[in-house]
Amino acid sequence: MSKVELDPREIEIPKNVLKARLGFGRVREIPPAFEKYVREAYEELLEVATPVVLWEDFEAKSEGGKISFDGLELSGKLVEAHLLGSKLVTVFLATLGEGVDEKIEEHFARGEDLMGFFLDGIASEMVEYALRRVDATLRIQRPHLLGGFKVSPGYVDLPLELNERIVKMFEGQVDVRVVQGSYVLVPRKTITAFLGWRERDAKEI
Amino acid sequence: MRKRSDVARMLEERVLLLDGAYGTEFMKRGYEEVPELLNLKAPNVVYEVHRSYVESGADVILTNTFGATPMKLKKHGLDVDLERIVRSAVQMARKAADDRLVFGDLGPTGELPYPLGTATFDDYYENFKETARIMVEEGVDGIILETFSDLLELKAAVLAVRDVSKDVFLVAQMTFDEKGRSLTGTDPLTFAVTFEDLDVDALGINCSLGPDEMVPIFQELSQHTEKFLVVEPNAGRPIVVDGKTVYPLTPEMFSVHIDTFYESGVNVFGGCCGTTPEHIRLFRKVMGERRPLKRKRRKLFAVTSPSKIVRFDHFVVIGERINPSGRKKLWEKMLEKDEKVIVEEGKQQVERGAEVLDVNFGIESMVDTGYVKRVVQSLPYVVGVPLSLDVQDLRLAEEALRVYPGRPLFNSSKVEEKELEQKVGLLKRYGGVLVVLLMGKDVPKTFEERKEYLERALNILKTLGFEDRVIFDPGVLPLGADGRPLEVLKTVRHISEKGFLTTLGLSNLSFGLPNRTYLNSAFLVLALNEGLSSAIANPLDEILMNTLRSALVLLGRGELPRVEVKGDEIVEVIVSGNEEKLKKIVEDLLKEKDPLSVVEEVLRPAMERVGKMYDEGKIFLPQLILAAQTVKPIFDRLSDLLPKSETGEAFVIATVKGDVHDIGKNIVASVIRSNGYRVVDLGKDVDTSVIVETVEKEKPIALGLSAMMTTTVVRIREVVDELRRRNLTVPVIVGGASLNEKLAEELGADFYAKNASEAVRILKELKGGK
Numbered sequence: 013m014s015k016v017e018l019d020p021r022e023i024e025i026p027k028n029v030l031k032a033r034l035g036f037g038r039v040r041e042i043p044p045a046f047e048k049y050v051r052e053a054y055e056e057l058l059e060v061a062t063p064v065v066l067w068e069d070f071e072a073k074s075e076g077g078k079i080s081f082d083g084l085e086l087s088g089k090l091v092e093a094h095l096l097g098s099k100l101v102t103v104f105l106a107t108l109g110e111g112v113d114e115k116i117e118e119h120f121a122r123g124e125d126l127m128g129f130f131l132d133g134i135a136s137e138m139v140e141y142a143l144r145r146v147d148a149t150l151r152i153q154r155p156h157l158l159g160g161f162k163v164s165p166g167y168v169d170l171p172l173e174l175n176e177r178i179v180k181m182f183e184g185q186v187d188v189r190v191v192q193g194s195y196v197l198v199p200r201k202t203i204t205a206f207l208g209w210r211e212r213d214a215k216e217i
Numbered sequence: 218m219r220k221r222s223d224v225a226r227m228l229e230e231r232v233l234l235l236d237g238a239y240g241t242e243f244m245k246r247g248y249e250e251v252p253e254l255l256n257l258k259a260p261n262v263v264y265e266v267h268r269s270y271v272e273s274g275a276d277v278i279l280t281n282t283f284g285a286t287p288m289k290l291k292k293h294g295l296d297v298d299l300e301r302i303v304r305s306a307v308q309m310a311r312k313a314a315d316d317r318l319v320f321g322d323l324g325p326t327g328e329l330p331y332p333l334g335t336a337t338f339d340d341y342y343e344n345f346k347e348t349a350r351i352m353v354e355e356g357v358d359g360i361i362l363e364t365f366s367d368l369l370e371l372k373a374a375v376l377a378v379r380d381v382s383k384d385v386f387l388v389a390q391m392t393f394d395e396k397g398r399s400l401t402g403t404d405p406l407t408f409a410v411t412f413e414d415l416d417v418d419a420l421g422i423n424c425s426l427g428p429d430e431m432v433p434i435f436q437e438l439s440q441h442t443e444k445f446l447v448v449e450p451n452a453g454r455p456i457v458v459d460g461k462t463v464y465p466l467t468p469e470m471f472s473v474h475i476d477t478f479y480e481s482g483v484n485v486f487g488g489c490c491g492t493t494p495e496h497i498r499l500f501r502k503v504m505g506e507r508r509p510l511k512r513k514r515r516k517l518f519a520v521t522s523p524s525k526i527v528r529f530d531h532f533v534v535i536g537e538r539i540n541p542s543g544r545k546k547l548w549e550k551m552l553e554k555d556e557k558v559i560v561e562e563g564k565q566q567v568e569r570g571a572e573v574l575d576v577n578f579g580i581e582s583m584v585d586t587g588y589v590k591r592v593v594q595s596l597p598y599v600v601g602v603p604l605s606l607d608v609q610d611l612r613l614a615e616e617a618l619r620v621y622p623g624r625p626l627f628n629s630s631k632v633e634e635k636e637l638e639q640k641v642g643l644l645k646r647y648g649g650v651l652v653v654l655l656m657g658k659d660v661p662k663t664f665e666e667r668k669e670y671l672e673r674a675l676n677i678l679k680t681l682g683f684e685d686r687v688i689f690d691p692g693v694l695p696l697g698a699d700g701r702p703l704e705v706l707k708t709v710r711h712i713s714e715k716g717f718l719t720t721l722g723l724s725n726l727s728f729g730l731p732n733r734t735y736l737n738s739a740f741l742v743l744a745l746n747e748g749l750s751s752a753i754a755n756p757l758d759e760i761l762m763n764t765l766r767s768a769l770v771l772l773g774r775g776e777l778p779r780v781e782v783k784g785d786e787i788v789e790v791i792v793s794g795n796e797e798k799l800k801k802i803v804e805d806l807l808k809e810k811d812p813l814s815v816v817e818e819v820l821r822p823a824m825e826r827v828g829k830m831y832d833e834g835k836i837f838l839p840q841l842i843l844a845a846q847t848v849k850p851i852f853d854r855l856s857d858l859l860p861k862s863e864t865g866e867a868f869v870i871a872t873v874k875g876d877v878h879d880i881g882k883n884i885v886a887s888v889i890r891s892n893g894y895r896v897v898d899l900g901k902d903v904d905t906s907v908i909v910e911t912v913e914k915e916k917p918i919a920l921g922l923s924a925m926m927t928t929t930v931v932r933i934r935e936v937v938d939e940l941r942r943r944n945l946t947v948p949v950i951v952g953g954a955s956l957n958e959k960l961a962e963e964l965g966a967d968f969y970a971k972n973a974s975e976a977v978r979i980l981k982e983l984k985g986g987k
Contacts, residue, residue: 026429029477035838037433045793046839093508116880125846125887126794126839132880141473148472151503158505161479172928191902194875194928210506 015185018063018142020108025137033133053130060111061135061201063142065104066182067150072101072208079208084177086206088169094161098208102150104162105182106143107202108135135201143203150207157209164205165195172196178204218356224318224386225418228445228484232507233318235277235449235487236270237497241464251293253285256305263306267313269494274501277485278314279361280306280352283324288344292327303348307355320359320388321352323374330369330622332595333401338620341373349381359386363449364424364489366392366400368411368523369594369622376619376647379416388447388485390421397434401598402524405434409441411521411624414648414686421447424489427454427466428474436481443514445484450474452491464491468499475503482512516685518718520573520650521623522597522604527572529688529718531775533751534765535605535626536571537724538562541579548579554588556595563600569756570777573626574600577607586616593617605652605753611639618647628652628753629690632674641683651683652720654690655708662699664707667691671712688718688751695728702726702740706747713748723754738764745772775833787823792836794843796850803851812858816865820855821893824848825981828888828974841973842884845891852893864895868980870921871899871908873932878925881953885921888973894918894980905932909939912947918983921976922966924953930964937965950979 034050036042042050070081074096078087081101095101112135119128143162151159165174172195179190179197188202197204227233240252246262248255255263263281270278285303290296303321310319326344328336349360360378365371368391375389389412397404405422412420420442422435428450435448452464452471471488478486486504488496519528527533539562541548550558563574576592578584589608597604605626608614618627629652630640637653644651655661655670671689678684691708694700705721712719726740727733738761741752745768756762766777790798806815824844831841856864870886872879879901890896897915899907912920920940924930933951940947951966961969970976 024473026432026474026477028429028433032433032436037436046843049839120879120883123846123849125883126842129839129842129880129884144473144476147476148469148503151505152469152472152499155502159503160505161507161510162476166926172926191875191877194926196875196877196926196929198877200877 013066013068013182013185015064015066016146018065018145020058020061020063020138023063023138023141023145025134025141030134030137033137034130035133049126050130050134053127054134056115057112057131057134057138060109060115061138062109062111063106063138064109064186065106065142065146066185067102067104067146068181069100069102072098074098082181084174086170090163090168090170094163095206095208098160098210100157100209102207102209103178103181104143104146104205104207105178105186105188105202106139106146107186107188107197107199108139108142109201110187110199112201113199139201139203143205147207154209157211160208160210162205162207164203175204218353218385219318219358221384221386221418224359225445227318228419228509230508232479232483232504232509233276233485234274234497234500234504235447235485236267236275236279237488237492237494238490239266239279239281239283241491242266242269242493251284251295252281253283253290253302253306254293254295256281256285256302256309257298260305260309263309264313267310270497271313271315271317273494273497275317275487275497277318277320277359277487278310279320279322280310280357282306282322282348282352283363286323286326286344286348288326288328288340289324299347300351303351304355307352307357311356318358320361320386321349321357323348323360323362325365325367325370329401330367330594330598331591333598336370338369338373338590338594341370342377344377345374346377346381349378353382353385357385359388359418361388361390361447363388363390363421364392365390367622368399368401368403368408369620372411372415372622372648375412375415375417383416386419387417388419388421389415389417390423390447390449392424393422393434394425395430397437404526405438406441407521407523407526407623409438410517410519410526411648413442413444414624414644416646417444419445419447419484421449421485423447423449424451427451428471428478432474432477432481435478435483439482439512440515441517443512446482447485447487448478448483449487449489451489452496455491466491468493468496471496472499472503475500479504479507480510482510484509518650519624520603520605520626522602523622525601525603527603529750532745532749532765532769532777533573534571534756534762534777535573535575535720535751535753536563536566536756537575537722537753538566538755538757539574540577540607542577551578551584551588554585556588556592559592559596560599563596563602566756567600567602570762571602571756573603573605573751575605575607575628575753578613581608581610581613586613589613590616590620594620594622597622606649611643614640615643615647618643618649621647621649625649626652626688629654632657632670632677634677637674637677638681641678641681644686645683649686651687652690653678653687654692656692660694661692662694662701662704664704664711667704667708668711671708671715688720690720690722693721693723693725695730696726696736697729700726702743706743709744709749710747713750718750719748720751720753721749723752734758734760737761741765742768745769745774785826787819788826788830791823791827791844791847792830792840794847796847799847799851803855812855813863816852816855816859816893820848820852824892825977828892828977831974838884841888845884845887845973848891849887852891856895865893866895866918866980866984867897867915868894868919868921869897869899869908869911869915869917870923871903872901872923872925873929873936874902874904875932876924876926876929877901878953879923881925882921882923885923885952885970885973885976889921889977889980892977892980905935905939908936909943909945912940912945913943917947919948919950919980921970922949922951924951925955927955930955930960933961933964933966941965948983950976952976
């Protein structure tokens with residue numbers, strides 16, 4: 013199991029990604045009247061976010077349309093497209109911590125809806141880019157392996173229930189829990205993913 | 218040479234990697250001359266750079282021919298060597314490529330189209346055809362047209378390549394600035410809509426911008442095309458270090474963006490200026506072996522010019538005045554090949570509300586073809602709007618469609634199999650939308666006859682696979698010649714009910730009669746009421762245009778574009794979040810009106826207008842949220858002044874049990890509150906029993922339930938069942954990321970609201986007893 017605690021200031025969120033997430037997808041720049049709010053929300057997030065990314069590699073076996081590793085057996089459309097045939101599967105969990113949720117709720121409770129909305133949007137991208145950063149580093153560090161597309165529970169037909177298993181896998185390393193019955197992750201700015209790796213052919217190295 | 222279908226199959230299997238920049242690699246090796254010359258002078262160096270990209274993991278290698286076209290090479294006195302340069306380039310690439318794909322690379326001429334410059338469509342066409350011919354003879358696996366900054370030049374290049382080979386894989390790419398516009402004003406949406414019609418395999422974007430800046434432009438393109446997608450960003454924007462131009466993004470910095478392009482549906486990823494074999498090596502690692510993600514195209518019905526897209530999602534006025542029929546002076550000017558007069562006619566109409574200009578050249582056999590081509594090519598650049606090419610002669614129509622810079626309307630075809638086949642054939646080749654006139658050899662008088670023509674047209678169009686690119690014109694005949702307008706109106710309704718767009722040559726109705734304006738205006742209103750989607754009309758007729766605007770409002774069909782919300786002070790204050798000013802306005806109003814009137818007559822309608830602006834894309838979500846946030850304290854203050862019986866209907870809202878996502882719910886609650894409702898927000902992860910008890914107690918106008926996850930939407934059913942068990946008939950409105958209209962219905966909800974303003978609209982309907 014590996015773990016990295018990141019300084020939120022080091023997580024670069026592309027400007028345009030942020031712009032789109034905050035509802036300005038169809039304009040080229042965030043309007044000046046809103047820049048102040050976005051800046052304030054970003055600064056608040058830097059104060060309260062404690063990004064952590066955890067991951068663990070498992071040797072995997074594919075058979076009859078299913079991939080199995082660490083006692084798990086996964087199948088379905090998403091697995092078939094992106095995981096099946098992988099020799100190795102990396103399981104990820106990334107979170108920004110409880111403080112972010114509290115800050116968002118504070119804003120909404122005070123009627124500062126716009127700040128709450130901006131903080132929520134920036135945090136969603138921050139946790140995503142924290143995970144992407146580790147993902148990209150792993151791909152660079154593993155020249156003999158080809159990484160596929162990261163897939164997450166809850167998307168297409170990959171069951172959300174897997175969140176429970178992933179959280180258990182990293183138990184004690186980070187304060188993340190699963191809501192009983194719905195498998196929603198808490199803190200809310202927490203994401204999980206699987207990434208499959210296959211051996212590179214000799215000519216691809 | 219691989220077949221077009223083979224390359225397409227490869228792209229369905231996995232995302233391919235293109236190579237990087239060549240110019241900078243040649244410079245590193247000490248060659249600073251025209252890059253294409255190296256194909257003859259130092260082919261080993263060209264081979265070496267190709268090999269470096271092959272060894273880095275590129276799947277597709279581009280030939281060193283970006284500037285190898287007659288017009289471009291002529292500038293360096295090298296046009297005589299074109300054939301040798303291109304042949305050598307393809308041979309070097311093929312030798313280096315092993316089993317990788319080799320695409321012939323073609324860049325723009327650097328000459329602007331007439332009237333911005335001097336180049337004509339034919340100049341461009343001949344230029345690209347020559348190089349494409351040599352490339353295809355040498356057996357390239359595909360041709361990539363890249364870095365184009367003008368729609369017409371790219372269209373000419375596409376047609377030239379296709380005339381050389383129907384079986385070569387073809388990529389068409391444009392370059393955009395940071396504002397998402399090409400040099401001659403095209404945006405990615407216009408690019409997508411225009412080129413979706415043409416016989417190209419892939420669309421793409423390259424050069425000018427780094428990956429970060431290119432993302433939103435690429436995403437806009439990807440949402441509006443079903444073709445394969447290619448992207449080649451620069452390694453950032455160039456900076457000058459020690460007198461040298463440097464592209465700042467390292468391979469690591471660049472690679473972070475690969476996921477975003479992948480998620481946006483890219484099929485071929487590569488690098489443009491400043492990227493090196495080291496970049497490609499890292500791209501290979503990060504991209505890995507990914508299958509491309511499936512995309513769904515957002516369909517829209519539109520026509521385009523280089524700088525404007527006109528969607529038919531609202532009523533469209535097609536200006537009729539560029540037509541010499543009955544206008545002797547205009548006809549004389551056309552015979553004199555006067556372009557200025559056409560431009561003036563066009564400008565005036567656009568200023569008065571025409572979004573498309575119909576262009577009719579009268580007796581076509583008497584008009585110079587070169588003049589027609591110049592007008593059709595230049596008018597969209599000068600006036601800005603798309604054209605409706607009202608040309609009947611098939612050969613002249615082909616010339617006009619060919620040189621048109623965008624996706625035009627083609628007006629029109631009668632319902633005769635041969636004519637429709639020929640005209641659809643032209644549009645399939647050159648792009649565009651067809652106006653189908655519901656008449657054949659006979660001119661129909663009755664609705665039944667027109668209906669028959671419609672059925673016949675639909676059958677033919679279906680066989681041709683073209684029924685989604687047509688607008689039907691029922692054919693308006695002069696009143697004085699037994700025109701029977703009521704039969705036309707019935708036809709408009711029938712076509713609209715079948716889900717097709719309609720248009721009319723409005724002025725035909727009153728031909729030869731006095732008081733034409735009034736007849737035309739009255740008929741237009743009646744036709745609008747039957748669902749008419751556009752009209753070829755005179756926008757300089759003020760009575761007609763004002764009647765049209767009023768009728769659109771009365772029929773609830775919105776406004777004509779270009780009508781800005783000016784003078785709507787209260788909306789401006791709300792949208793800009795100026796709470797202090799809003800307070801002052803309300804205080805002043807309270808001196809004249811009672812609090813309830815301020816709410817019902819001023820604030821609530823103002824918020825409705827804000828909601829409408831959001832729906833129409835005139836403001837963005839943050840502005841809607843800020844507007845709601847600004848209005849809330851004012852509503853609270855006014856509520857305090859009202860007797861309890863008048864404080865507005867209650868609305869209960871909650872996120873269901875098990876779900877802790879409440880941002881969407883909070884926004885909906887806030888916007889509904891700002892529309893004057895008393896919102897009882899129960900928060901998130903709320904027990905079904907608490908929701909039902911609150912409904913029982915508050916007796917709200919509706920209950921709003923939010924559920925984000927697939928695992929929590931089922932809780933909606935639980936709430937609905939419990940409400941019904943207790944005989945509570947409150948309407949249930951649901952929303953959330955995993956929901957849609959069908960699922961909402963299955964779960965027993967009464968309404969699905971995809972966003973906050975839709976929820977407000979539903980409440981308004983409920984309040985009105987609908």
